[in-house]
Amino acid sequence: MAEVRSTADRAEVHAVGKEAAVATAPVWSVDPRTGKPREQVAQEATAEEVDLAVRGAHAARAALADRTTRAALLRRAADLLDGASEYVIEAADAETALGPVRLTGELARTTAQLRAFAEVVDEGAFLDVYIDHVDAERTPPWPDLRRYKVPLGVVAVYSASNFPLAFSVPGGDTASALAAGCPVVVKAHPDHPATSELCASVLRRAAAEVGLDENVITLVHGFDAGVELIRHPLVTAAGFTGSVRGGRALFDAAATRPTPIPFHGELGSLNPVVVTEAAAAERAEQIGTGLAGSMSLGVGQFCTKPGFVLAPAGEPGDRLLKTLTAAVSETEPGVMLDHRMRDAFVAGVAERAALPGVDAPITPGAGGEHTVSAGFLTLPAALLAAEGPHDLLLEECFGPVTVVARYTSADEVTGVLSRLPGNLTATLQIAEEEGTGALPGGAELLAALTPLAGRVLVNGWPTGVAVAPAQQHGGPYPATTSTSTSVGTTAIERWLRPVSYQSTPEALLPPELRDDNPLDVPRRVDGRREN
Structure with a gap:
């Protein structure tokens, strides 16, 4: 979905507020x-x-x-x-x-x-037509009002x-x-x-x-x-x-x-994932394989890439990381969209990997002269509990890398979640019993993730955005600005704005707002839906 971070950072930021150059440059197509x-x-x-x-x-x-x-x-x-x-x-x-x-x-x-x-x-429902006829019996009285977009x-x-x-x-x-x-x-x-x-x-x-x-x-x-x-x-x-x-x-x-x-x-979007201890115990291998596929899909260049994961410390989490390591190690190096993105990725993962307490079971970075290799970083979730140098790990790094923070308690999970910025997606991996309510915690975690993102997934992966009427591809800032x-x-x-016409003669109204509805658009008239 959108799904990329622009390579125009420097030029666009520099250009805003300045006059455009008189002479223009040629535009070249480049082979990445x-x-x-x-x-x-x-x-x-x-x-x-x-x-x-x-x-x-x-x-x-x-x-x-x-x-x-x-x-x-x-x-x-x-x-x-x-x-x-x-x-x-x-x-x-x-x-x-x-x-x-x-x-x-x-x-x-x-x-x-x-x-x-x-x-x-063709359908016309997007016009959002409302018609309220004169009602002198109301207090205060209603005039004739007709609204559309x-x-x-x-x-x-x-x-x-x-x-x-x-x-x-x-x-x-x-x-x-x-x-x-x-x-x-x-x-x-x-x-x-x-x-x-x-x-x-x-x-x-x-x-x-x-x-x-x-x-x-x-x-x-x-x-x-x-x-x-x-x-x-x-x-x-x-x-x-x-x-x-x-x-x-x-x-x-x-x-x-x-x-x-x-x-x-x-x-930008980090797209956090929370893996419960019960989910890791139930299907660590499945989660590890799915995470590897999602974070490396398209050389990690999807804006819905899961870039941050909260996974349990201990044996179930260890099995998850073992599977993730094996799956990521089999990922072939890939070409990013341009060399500036590649350079930014290589520099970004190197800076993150150098932070104290951060390990790289599979080191991401340069895969060759024109390619990059996928990898992931791990650290104790406690290092993210308060503001500090590790906050860099809470920023998106565009490319095939994810950060796995190992938690030891529910308080660590909620503490880290409270420090995350807005996201396009947030994902919850739970066990079957947590989904039925037989085990507590699932509803609370879902409620904790909801303020963080426009799309909240359970037992899925965020890459892949269905073009459906119920889709929401957008979230709190900085994921989106609206x-x-x-x-x-x-x-x-x-791209629409509403307009209401009050006490307007029928002959002057737009066709969509006339009583006889000549264009047959869906609308609500005097509180009742038509069509």
């Missing part, structure tokens, strides 16, 4: 397997070009007003992406090293998202690096914004510019084929372009997936504009 440039794709956008892109998108708003046309756009975009799958997957693999199998699945997810939002648009306007989307499709140009932010009726200007991620150009051309072609202005979707490149985008007065909201530093800089810029705008940023979700159909709510 070798670190060598593949081809020049584009030029970084100037401030004037960003302005033109935003104004073009703003002018295209009216064309998106018709819901039937919006749904057609989303479906046509999905069809064209499927038709171009060979070229899209080839380009994405060349720029990310994620592999054709993974990217084939990601493309399927991307087109499924587009089609799911088309169905949402309208699109915000131009949305800026900042692509993620580790999902070049599902969280990039044609991804969930773009799909949900278009579904809401908002034109989109995407700031391409520097790790996959060629893939971004290809996908943008497909979406623009889809727009043209359904009779829309192609400027309902526009692409810009460059760090300074991203800063100009968040500043532009016609941009009304933004979606971001990336690092804490880069995302926070843009979030602050969005908040300090003359007219502040919503900034829906997904930043309470919304970036995955699932309710992601559309980020």
Whole structure:
């Protein structure tokens, strides 16, 4: 889900608050397997070009007003992406090293998202229509009130690096914004510019084929372009997936504009896991194997990677670590999304491993000139009970590493949990009897994890985010900067605002709010749900 920390930290933080450079640099596609440039794709956008892109998108708003046309756009975009799958997957693999199998699945997810939002648009429930007729008998009396939601306007989307499709140009932010009726200007991620150009051309072609202005979707490149985008007065909201530093800089810029705008940023997440003593005793080997697979999946480059585990000290926990050691040792070295991420990972794990009391049963780090190897670190949970140098272990380290803190009491578990930041996910591994209530503690631990995350799992692993209506991909800061979700159909709510009409003549009302309901949208009238 989002699922990557941006490589643009330094440049984006440096750029916020400064004027964009007059001259722009070429945009190169780079092979992460070798670190060598593949081809020049584009030029970084100037401030004037960003302005033109935003104004073009703003002018295209009216064309998106018709819901039937919006749904057609989303479906046509999905069809064209499927038709171009060979070229899209080839380009994405060349720029990310994620592999054709993974990217084939990601493309399927991307087109499924587009089609799911088309169905949402067709149904119309997202408009959240309420009608309350005049009621003079109430105290105080009610006037005639009719409420629904309208699109915000131009949305800026900042692509993620580790999902070049599902969280990039044609991804969930773009799909949900278009579904809401908002034109989109995407700031391409520097790790996959060629893939971004290809996908943008497909979406623009889809727009043209359904009779829309192609400027309902526009692409810009460059760090300074991203800063100009968040500043532009016609941009009304933004979606971001990336690092804490880069995302926070843009979030602050969005908040300090003359007219502040919503900034829906997904930043960093530790995704804690708590393994009860009973669970370790019951299935230590199964938990160890599952943890190894989840923390090393995709070379540890999922934002839902379980990066911190509370496991019991003693024999059951020892068996879990023995299995984890064996499983991680069989993991092949992998290529990260770019060499800057690789260098940050190697440096980050070295700094953590050097802390007193920290052991590395399987040492993570450099696996070769262009690869990294998976591993994990362990320490007594008591070292995390109070503020100190070990707090570094409570920060996300992007890549194939997790930290296992060994606890000796329930108080240590609750003490460490109380010091954790906000997360996308939190996972509880319990024994069967704890799930039935025959053993105490399960409900209390679930309650302790709930304030920490947007998605709480029991006896599962957080990598893998279903694109479902009930999904919540977002959590307390720094996991995200808002309470919304970036995955699932309710992601559309980020790009809408409610408006009420009071005592308005029927002929002047939007069709969705008229008594005869000509567009047949679901709504609640005088407290009763219709359709």
